[in-house]
Amino acid sequence: MGEKNRYWVLARRPVGNDYSSALELVEEELPELRDGDVLIRNAYFSLDAGTRMWMSAREDSYSPPTPLGTPVIGMVLGEVVASRHPDFRTGDLARAYGQWSDYSVSRPEETYVERVSWQLDDLRQHLAVFGPNGWTAYLGVLEYGNTKPGETFVVSAAAGVTGALAGQVAKQLGCRVIGITGSTAKGDWITKELGFDAAINYKDDKVAERLRELCPDGIDVYFDNVGGPILDASLENMALFGRIAVCGLLLNYDQEGPIPGPYKFDQVLMKRLSITGFFSPDFYHRGPDVNRHMRPWYEAGKLKMNFAVTQGVENTLDAYRRLFTGDKVGKSLVQVAEL
């Protein structure tokens, strides 16, 4: 096709948060499309913490490890610029599992590719409120967490995209919502901008103590994004018959060996807790329905999401590192073209 494409390849397994020693940027001509292929010019691709787990060699995660020497996969949003699939046409706007790249070649028969509407005030929300993070937040709160109006709801990584959306969904149910974040500025964002009732800074505060003060009757639902000590602090503050919706275990994604804890696991019995894990590809097919429920909240300004946008495929790795250092607010995207 003559057009050049740059894409990130996993050359080695990363150690900790060092991605520049592990990933390589490759440039080559776009391949000829095969029957069933769709070529998307990526406008944005999404940076997701879970990708870190697939970069490792761990075999027991919810997705197999990314094979060495292959492109790094991510959710993309862009325009279809060529199609050899009967359901996709040039000019369609598509969200798909593509690559961390300028262009993605995706095969709808083998992977997730969906046509989405150009009619949205901020098209980037197809990768946030109205994409997998939004669906995870909505179903994590309502179905997996079984959250009821008026309950006390706590969420970690609360200024990340999923946590911030989960807290806002719980607010729409009339819950009292407490978010755990890593800075005062993030705490201010979730309370002043997003309407959370309180914030805890896990770097400065004693989380278990603050939870005890803020939730004197216990936590009804803990939406966990991180695991580790914050999960333990929540376990010891759960209400009787509380629920823990395990969305993510961020703390463990770069670990190869067995993961310790949680140390307060006995509270599951003592408080008769339910713990449910969930994984968004299991419910991608429900996305349109979930979006119909969330749209009125979004239009009323009750479901908001900011973006931390990095320009250029070549700057991906530093942006990815910031997911784990916490040096960003809202949904992390790399922009590689205009929409």
Ligand SMILES: NC(=O)c1ccc[n+]([C@@H]2O[C@H](COP(=O)([O-])OP(=O)(O)OC[C@H]3O[C@@H](n4cnc5c(N)ncnc54)[C@H](OP(=O)(O)O)[C@@H]3O)[C@@H](O)[C@H]2O)c1
């Ligand atoms: N189950 C699913 O299908 C599904 C779908 C989407 C996402 N997830 C999970 O949801 C979680 C959040 O992902 P996301 O994409 O919403 O997040 P994100 O926007 O990438 O934000 C991540 C935030 O987590 C915080 N963080 C990082 N390391 C931490 C640590 N060690 N302890 C506490 N907080 C830490 C950082 O903020 P601070 O400054 O506050 O530390 C960081 O900004 C991840 O575990 C991800 O795997 C699961």
